[in-house]
Amino acid sequence: MSDTLLEIDNLSVDYETERGDLKALRDISFDVKKGEIVGIVGESGCGKSTLISSILRLTAPNTRFRQGEVRFNGDDILAMTERQMRDLRGSDISIVFQDPMQTHNPVLTIGRQLLDIQHRSKATTAQKLETAAKMLAAVGIPDPQARLKQYPHEFSGGMRQRIAIAMALMSEPDLLIADEPTTALDATLEVQIIERLKELQSEMNCAILFISHHLGVIAELCDRVVVMYAGAVVESGDVREIFHDPKHPYTRRLIECDPGHIKTRARILPTIPGEVPDLVNLPDGCIFRDRCEQAFDKCQQVPALDKLKEGHFAACWLNHPEETTA
Amino acid sequence: MFIYTVKRFALAGLILIVAVTAMFLMIRAVPGDPVSIMLGPRATPELKASLIEQMALDQPIWKQLLIYYGGLLRGDLGIDVFSGRSVVDIVFQQLPYTLEMIALSVVWSAALGIALGAYAAAHPNTIIDRVAAAVSVSFVAAPAFVVALLALLIFAVQLQWFPAIGVGEGFWGRLNHLVLPSFAIGLSWVGYIARLVRASMLEVLGEGHIRTARAFGISERRIIMSYALRIAILPVVTVIGVGMGFLLSSAVFTEIVFARPGIGKLVIDSITTRNYPVVMGTVLVSTGLFVLSTAIADLLNALLDPRARSTK
Ligand SMILES: Nc1ncnc2c1ncn2[C@@H]1O[C@H](COP(=O)(O)OP(=O)(O)O)[C@@H](O)[C@H]1O
Ligand code: SF4
Ligand SMILES: [Mg+2]
Numbered sequence: 001m002s003d004t005l006l007e008i009d010n011l012s013v014d015y016e017t018e019r020g021d022l023k024a025l026r027d028i029s030f031d032v033k034k035g036e037i038v039g040i041v042g043e044s045g046c047g048k049s050t051l052i053s054s055i056l057r058l059t060a061p062n063t064r065f066r067q068g069e070v071r072f073n074g075d076d077i078l079a080m081t082e083r084q085m086r087d088l089r090g091s092d093i094s095i096v097f098q099d100p101m102q103t104h105n106p107v108l109t110i111g112r113q114l115l116d117i118q119h120r121s122k123a124t125t126a127q128k129l130e131t132a133a134k135m136l137a138a139v140g141i142p143d144p145q146a147r148l149k150q151y152p153h154e155f156s157g158g159m160r161q162r163i164a165i166a167m168a169l170m171s172e173p174d175l176l177i178a179d180e181p182t183t184a185l186d187a188t189l190e191v192q193i194i195e196r197l198k199e200l201q202s203e204m205n206c207a208i209l210f211i212s213h214h215l216g217v218i219a220e221l222c223d224r225v226v227v228m229y230a231g232a233v234v235e236s237g238d239v240r241e242i243f244h245d246p247k248h249p250y251t252r253r254l255i256e257c258d259p260g261h262i263k264t265r266a267r268i269l270p271t272i273p274g275e276v277p278d279l280v281n282l283p284d285g286c287i288f289r290d291r292c293e294q295a296f297d298k299c300q301q302v303p304a305l306d307k308l309k310e311g312h313f314a315a316c317w318l319n320h321p322e323e324t325t326a
Numbered sequence: 327m328f329i330y331t332v333k334r335f336a337l338a339g340l341i342l343i344v345a346v347t348a349m350f351l352m353i354r355a356v357p358g359d360p361v362s363i364m365l366g367p368r369a370t371p372e373l374k375a376s377l378i379e380q381m382a383l384d385q386p387i388w389k390q391l392l393i394y395y396g397g398l399l400r401g402d403l404g405i406d407v408f409s410g411r412s413v414v415d416i417v418f419q420q421l422p423y424t425l426e427m428i429a430l431s432v433v434w435s436a437a438l439g440i441a442l443g444a445y446a447a448a449h450p451n452t453i454i455d456r457v458a459a460a461v462s463v464s465f466v467a468a469p470a471f472v473v474a475l476l477a478l479l480i481f482a483v484q485l486q487w488f489p490a491i492g493v494g495e496g497f498w499g500r501l502n503h504l505v506l507p508s509f510a511i512g513l514s515w516v517g518y519i520a521r522l523v524r525a526s527m528l529e530v531l532g533e534g535h536i537r538t539a540r541a542f543g544i545s546e547r548r549i550i551m552s553y554a555l556r557i558a559i560l561p562v563v564t565v566i567g568v569g570m571g572f573l574l575s576s577a578v579f580t581e582i583v584f585a586r587p588g589i590g591k592l593v594i595d596s597i598t599t600r601n602y603p604v605v606m607g608t609v610l611v612s613t614g615l616f617v618l619s620t621a622i623a624d625l626l627n628a629l630l631d632p633r634a635r636s637t638k
Binding site for chain 2: 056
């Protein structure tokens with residue numbers, strides 16, 4: 001049996017818009033192994049949310065899958081029936097969405113919602129509520145029995161995100177996807193939630209695909225990192241490799257712009273000058289060229305995502321010394 | 327929530343007072359001597375004198391208004407000029423006929439409209455959605471009195487499926503007589519509510535929490551029925567509450583077409599005979615109904631929406 005859980009192969013996804021096709025994902029490939037924590041970083045608008053909603057096929061109606069495969073335990077998710085897809089969602093693969101304020105149904109109690117997501121379980125309602133209360137306690141919500149009777153608006157953003165994590169872990173999934181689960185929260189809460197997530201992960205041994213635009217969090221939590229820029233993977237590898245020896249100018253800029261340790265995170269992050277290119281009319285050559293201080297002639301051609309050493313890939317001509325000197 | 331309820335009813339009472347005063351002054355502003363208008367040119371002086379006495383017409387207008395309010399507080403809306411019966415008795419004798427007709431109209435049209443709208447939103451841009459849209463728009467455009475006349479001609483006169491006039495006896499008899507009038511009143515509401523529910527449902531279905539429900543593999547059916555619909559019908563409650571005024575005016579035409587007793591018929595009859603105390607009483611009760619139904623709609627909205635409930 002292979003130890004690869006999720007394989008994404010040459011995935012390209014467009015959004016149909018009035019201006020033409022917006023190429024949100026281009027030729028994305030990476031793997032997640034069983035029990036591994038993989039981080040995805042990139043500025044906002046780089047296609048991180050598109051990528052993870054593609055994995056669960058919960059994309060907007062104007063989404064078009066152009067090419068590639070997403071395999072989970074070897075089966076192509078993009079070829080599954082809606083029925084098979086539903087069996088996967090919330091059981092083998094769970095997700096925590098980006099905005100905790102939008103995650104829960106505003107007119108149903110938290111208890112009701114935690115009950116409903118256990119629809120596959122044969123347990124009695126009382127047992128399910130017991131499980132729900134236990135999960136809430138596990139993510140650090142005090143007095144869970146009473147809180148089950150409350151509505152989402154009676155919880156703070158941090159509490160709601162904890163509830164979302166509790167919901168996602170309830171079925172002990174093989175893969176937990178978390179889309180910027182701490183971006184909406186303040187730094188102390190962020191630390192607490194990350195710590196809790198780490199503990200729960202080691203108990204349950206699930207793989208995590210963790211999205212963030214905050215490198216400090218990724219460094220703290222992840223085994224491996226995938227750096228995305230404008231819908232493409234520009235670098236990927238071991239956390240230590242990426243942080244100590246980044247091989248793509250974009251990754252280097254991200255690290256320079258990050259305040260470093262997550263506890264000292266500033267509210268306003270220094271940003272990389274320039275903007276993500278228009279994904280409807282993509283520029284020629286290297287996608288990062290407009291903003292790259294090291295760009296040279298060769299960069300008018302698209303660099304491939306090359307394997308630099310075992311487990312470290314980057315897409316930049318600078319890694320080809322024969323080209324730089326030519 | 328308790329304070330909100332009290333406040334909401336206080337507001338309703340205030341609106342009612344303003345409405346009653348305006349109506350009272352408007353009727354008194356009709357040119358001419360109210361006594362001769364009511365009793366006609368051939369009334370005897372004794373008759374005139376007793377009416378003036380009865381309605382306190384010799385008093386200044388502010389005093390008349392106070393007298394009217396005084397009666398109102400005691401549940402007395404005056405005396406029918408012709409029969410001498412109490413206006414309250416007359417109005418409340420007719421009211422049930424109108425209420426049962428409106429209630430049935432609202433129930434069937436809301437049920438069908440919500441079902442159609444929810445179905446259309448769950449299957450957007452399918453053939454059924456488009457047919458529902460076309461039908462809804464034509465329903466909305468159809469005024470109740472036209473539908474009433476057509477329904478009468480087709481289903482009562484031609485096909486003879488349902489009785490044409492009157493209210494019938496016993497539960498089934500009354501229900502049978504209600505079918506065509508409620509059909510006429512409710513039809514345009516079906517289209518209206520269907521459009522409303524479709525739009526609000528589509529909006530709700532695009533919200534984040536619906537995506538969460540889907541991400542946990544909850545069935546689409548359950549998502550529509552218990553996750554989305556509860557939010558999507560909130561505007562319907564308000565619309566029906568505010569639409570009470572509209573329903574009452576449809577009732578006027580419908581009661582005339584189907585020769586049904588009811589407050590619509592009563593107000594027309596009393597206007598043609600210039601029976602002012604009855605006109606006043608009927609309008610007052612209808613206004614009360616309208617104000618009450620908007621207040622109930624607001625409270626119901628707050629009850630159905632926990633977010634509103636806790637802030638109110
Ligand atoms: N439904 C949609 N239709 C058109 N464009 C979209 C849609 N959703 C996202 N986009 C665009 O796709 C790009 C990637 O968005 P997203 O995946 O949300 O990025 P991220 O999560 O990294 O911030 C952005 O340019 C965004 O504006
Ligand atoms: S390929 Fe050229 S433009 Fe692109 S990142 Fe490398 S140096 Fe910069
Ligand atoms: Mg995002």
